[in-house]
Amino acid sequence: MLKELYKESMDKYNPDLKLIESTKNAMYSTLSVSDSIERSELIGMSGSSVVNRKKTFNYKRLASCCALFAVVLGTAALCTMVSMRNTNPQNEDPFASAGHSAFEGDSPNDGKDSSHYISAETTTVSETEASLSGSAVTTVVTTSSVNTSTSQSQTVVTTTAPAPQQTTTKAQTSTLTSQTQAVTTTTAVQPTEPAEPERKDFGYYDPQYDPQFRDDFDPNMGDEFLFEYDNIYYYFDCFKSDKVMLDFDGRSVSLRRALDEKLIEPYELLEFDGFICKGYYDDDRDKEPIDVHLYGEEQMQQSGGFMNFENGGSQDCQDMQPAPEQEQEEEPVPQQ
Amino acid sequence: MSSQALKKKDCVESIVQKYSDTVYKLAFARMRTKEDADDVFQEVFLSYIKNAPEFENDEHEKAWFVRVTLNCCKDIWRTRERQDSISLDECENICSDKTVSVSLESALSQLDESDRTLIHLYYYEGYSCREIAKMLEKSGAAVRMQLSRARKALKNYIEEDGFDA
Numbered sequence: 001m002l003k004e005l006y007k008e009s010m011d012k013y014n015p016d017l018k019l020i021e022s023t024k025n026a027m028y029s030t031l032s033v034s035d036s037i038e039r040s041e042l043i044g045m046s047g048s049s050v051v052n053r054k055k056t057f058n059y060k061r062l063a064s065c066c067a068l069f070a071v072v073l074g075t076a077a078l079c080t081m082v083s084m085r086n087t088n089p090q091n092e093d094p095f096a097s098a099g100h101s102a103f104e105g106d107s108p109n110d111g112k113d114s115s116h117y118i119s120a121e122t123t124t125v126s127e128t129e130a131s132l133s134g135s136a137v138t139t140v141v142t143t144s145s146v147n148t149s150t151s152q153s154q155t156v157v158t159t160t161a162p163a164p165q166q167t168t169t170k171a172q173t174s175t176l177t178s179q180t181q182a183v184t185t186t187t188a189v190q191p192t193e194p195a196e197p198e199r200k201d202f203g204y205y206d207p208q209y210d211p212q213f214r215d216d217f218d219p220n221m222g223d224e225f226l227f228e229y230d231n232i233y234y235y236f237d238c239f240k241s242d243k244v245m246l247d248f249d250g251r252s253v254s255l256r257r258a259l260d261e262k263l264i265e266p267y268e269l270l271e272f273d274g275f276i277c278k279g280y281y282d283d284d285r286d287k288e289p290i291d292v293h294l295y296g297e298e299q300m301q302q303s304g305g306f307m308n309f310e311n312g313g314s315q316d317c318q319d320m321q322p323a324p325e326q327e328q329e330e331e332p333v334p335q336q
Numbered sequence: 337m338s339s340q341a342l343k344k345k346d347c348v349e350s351i352v353q354k355y356s357d358t359v360y361k362l363a364f365a366r367m368r369t370k371e372d373a374d375d376v377f378q379e380v381f382l383s384y385i386k387n388a389p390e391f392e393n394d395e396h397e398k399a400w401f402v403r404v405t406l407n408c409c410k411d412i413w414r415t416r417e418r419q420d421s422i423s424l425d426e427c428e429n430i431c432s433d434k435t436v437s438v439s440l441e442s443a444l445s446q447l448d449e450s451d452r453t454l455i456h457l458y459y460y461e462g463y464s465c466r467e468i469a470k471m472l473e474k475s476g477a478a479v480r481m482q483l484s485r486a487r488k489a490l491k492n493y494i495e496e497d498g499f500d501a
Contacts, residue, residue, distance in 0.1 A: 005440050006459040015360040015377055020352060023378045027348045030385045 352381060355401045358461065362402060365456035366409040366449050379408040402461070403471055406453060413449070443493035451486035458483055 356377070363376035383404055391397040444452055453472075457463045463471070469479040 003459045006455065009440050009444075010361050010365065010456070010460050013361055013364045013373070015356050015374075019360075019374050019377060020356055023381050024348060024352055026378060027352070027381055027385045028345060030382060031344050031348070 348385070351384065355398070358398065359401055359405050361460060362405045362453070362456055363409060365444075365452050365460070366406065367412065368445055368452075372409075372412055375412060376405060376408045379411075380404050383408070399467075399471055402457070406472070409449070439494050440490075443490050446493050447486055447489060451482065451489065454479065454483050455486055455490070 359380050360373055360377050363380075364370070364373040367373050367376060380401060384401075389400060391400065444455070447455070454468065457468050457471070458465070465479045465483065466476050468474075469476045472479065
């Protein structure tokens, strides 16, 4: 009905001929200007074509290219820094007393040559770290990448003054390795994301995991949802699909089934009044929405989780399998 | 005139003929005055000529026009900073008797511009909620919610005028 009325009302509004003609003329003149610019560009490197090119220079494109280039450079630099931190062997404390190698005499597997090699690497790394991090306190280096012949990893944790310098031994390897892992973890660049909400059935949802709804949640806003179904969130966190039964004029349907069969579309829950909302009984959205009375968790436990749909259409009664926890069957619960 | 220019001019004719109604009606639904709708109409087609966008198919092309029309409407609103108002004289000139359609138009004028847009795209252009959501860069749920509210508000306004919707 609304559709026909609306169409009828809008059919009266059409662009008049004068407007169309003036629009076309404007478009032609714009085309003519652009055509003359193209022609002048085709002529060659004449002064006018150069001027035209300057006029038509796309500064926006240049800016976006520069921005993209800067992002790529920055990403490459970041990756280089991260790889240098992780792959370098032992690090020499840059602030310790001069000339002291962390691995002198302590390498269990390698001879002197490899120690010197390691210490040289360490020096390089530590200097780099110091220079990059400024006043960084801790530098962690693993030697596992250097000592490929052994299965053990030797780790040096060096700190700047006043912290004492540590040297590696076999006994300390496991401790330091775990420290390495801990430090590595804490120095990770990306913050840990909140764990995904537990999904029960088709979308029991805990709002504390969703930053979108955490701070300014307002239950009176009809489009704020906490419960997720088909990428749509709902407010009611007391919805547990296998425990909630809906009563459509004697037909008992689980909430999951109701949603699957589109007896109630989740996004059509229009109003939230604590425990009352409106929903659509069937696919025909032109019909009046019906009242859906929802219950809190405590009440649902008492009532067996039934919700009544008032003013629903008639449906053939079908026996549905209630949730195992429920003892009551198909007993409508008085609305509040 | 070069053949390329001729081709472009043919393009202008066909594109204006194809989308003039769509653009104008949507602009009017949004702006509710003829003058503003005219402005938007011209801006949209000039934008088409200036940008010369490429389209994958007809649907893409139409969606482009719808999107640009809405953007132009938004720009005009921003620059003029005007209230949402309508000249009822304009409506009454079309229908001398107070019919349901006049009541509907009066009710439409009381809606928010975004609600009117949704009503127009859904009922007149026949877009689905999902397509509208994509065009307006909103979620499907938000579009459906807003559409429901707009329908309800429309119904209330019409009933206030003493007509059964």
